[in-house]
Amino acid sequence: MLTLRSFEQRDWPSVWSILEPAFRAGETYAFPPQISEAEAHEAWVEVPAATFVACAPGGAVLGTYFLKPNQPGLGSHVCNCGYVVAPEAQGKGVAYAMCEHSQREAVGRGFRAMQFNLVVSTNERAVRLWKKLGFTVVGTLPRAFRHARLGFVDAFVMYKELIA
Template sequence: MLIREAHAEDWAELWPILWEIVAAGETYCWPTDTTEEAARAWWLEKPGGRVFVAVDDSGIVLGTAEMHPNQPAAGSHVANAGFMVASSAAGRGVGRALAEFILDRAARDGYRAMQFNAVVETNTAAVGLWLSLGFDIVATVPEAFDHPTAGLVGMHIMHRMLDRPVE
């Protein structure tokens, strides 16, 4: 697997991944009927953002990550990121590889910490991954996410300093 900067021509493979995850409504706060145009803007065009893709040996996109400042100006030393993995690549280590890559890239880009503002507590795979990579749950906002099957569930705010290597 290779992780590289995303190119404009990757969008044709990125959109189905984003659409499937967003339409499920289980892990992102995006409207489940998000248009391709809105998704493209949200994923690819954040101020100060960078987008990466994980591709297999034949160049097929398996997943993507986007990284950007968590806040502007005085909060811009803390990174934020989003991750999406194709359902066909689930369980193959793509999410972990993207996470480790992004944590390293954020540190090399000068960020001091990584903060996730909205990790849905029922997304146990993501929560477990972040905890295994040294993140702390600094707060859980009760009933902040309306899950399509579990109802109102909490959203974790997770944080990790980047002054230590990825384990």
């Protein structure tokens, strides 16, 4: 059974081992592929309001996500999340579980909606999952993502109201 819990600093080596190849690939996240470990730690752990890990029964970290306000001040009631799953755990429900967990966490922290700012259109698995979980594409950003293999591709802004 998958366990979702708050990130602890001892998790960082495992989290970095999941983030690094995803960021280096340049196919799903806008972080620079050459991002340093310290810069990734700041962006994934220090800046967000909270960071979580998804763990296998034996404790191995299979995925991670962060939760933060999407905007400051008058837009701070809408949150933003980022999710990454270890390659060996992809397609096994980890992202689904993290997204459901993040929605509960968001409501518990007073957020009224969740917005994904840059969902790469070619990341079909993620787009399909977010739609399955009730997110809607509210905008298409033409050629807004510089994909490492495909060049400039569209990105979606996806949104879900959590509290009516």
